[in-house]
Amino acid sequence: MKKHLISLAAAAATSVLAGAAVAQDEYPNQSITMVVPFSAGGPTDTVTRLITEPMGQVLGQGFVVQNVTGAGGTVAAGQVANAPADGYTVLIHHIGMSTAPTLYPNLPYDPLEDFETVGLVTEVPMTIIARKDFPAETLQEMIDYVKANPDEVTLANAGIGAASQLCGMLFMDAIGTQITTVPYPGTGPALTDLVGGQVDIMCDQTTNTTGQILGGEVKAYAVTAEERLENLPDVPTTAEAGLGDFQLRIWHGLYVPAGTDEAIVQKLSSALQTALQEQNVIDRFAELGTTTVSQERATPELHTEMLSSQIELWRPIIQEAGVSAE
Ligand code: MLT
Secondary structure: HHHHHHEEEHHHHHHHHHHHHHHHHHHOOOEEEEOOOOOOHHHHHHHHHHHHHHOOOOOOOOOOEEEOHHHHHHHHHHHHHOOOOOEEEEEEEEEEHHHHHHHHHHHHOOOOOEEEEEEEEEEEEEEEEEEOOOOOHHHHHHHHHHHHHOOOEEEEEEOEEEEEEHHHHHHHHHHOOEEEEEEEEOHHHHHHHHHOOOOEEEEHHHHHHHHHHHHHOOEEEEEOOOOOOOEOOOEEOOOOOOOOOOOOOOEEEEEEEOOOOHHHHHHHHHHHHHHHHHHHHHHHHHOOOOEEOHHHOOOOHHHHHHHHHHHHHHHHHHHOOOOOOO
């Protein structure tokens, strides 16, 4: 009797394994949802739309982009952490994946335990910008004005956990002055308000700001890069503009829920790597001041290592700044 039960259990296990193998072989056989943790039209959304099309071509299935905003990207990440681990829900997130564990003491997910990493996508410098009629022409003049009027000046960001929040936090620390921050569901709408003059300054990704800087709709004081950017040659680096070693290059990565089959993760990663090598993708990113990463760096293994070291890198910096969402 016992032997019979054991063989029934073995048969059931074999059929589950066979089912899983078929599922991987057939993957993907329907569209894949890419969850974006910020507003449509913003920098993360822009990166998403640039990679989902070529990735979809490689995989033979299209992507549906879903913007899930809130709490600096943590609402979307929490949603994906709890999604079925079948490869049909993918999260794109940026440096906020590594800052949230320190910023949110009660974060309802663990970036390393609750996700499988698919790979790194891009590295993006930030720009320090202001509304067109802000009364300062250079970064030093802007800093002087902010220090003289800390209660009047407003700094837009996309909530605690956003890249703009991290950059703004480092900026306020660097100049030793706290400014009133105005949170938005993404820097897409924040930039619209900055252009409209409803908010004063912002630190935001070049993927979002290049068009408005080149079009003269906002003032650009500096790029947070070691060298000037080819797409914004007239904008000084933070070092040239007098902010010493203030540099920040943020990144984007792709994630699926923990427990997703390794073969599915590899298929997604390989589609990402192929997409990132396409010349029109490289060119479009370059126009936005953004670097697509090499094939080797867009792997699950390297991105897991990077994510882990980024969590460790930012923890003491955020604790020192005393910023917390709770
Ligand atoms: C966005 O897509 O709106 C952002 O990446 C915002 C941010 O993190 O600053």
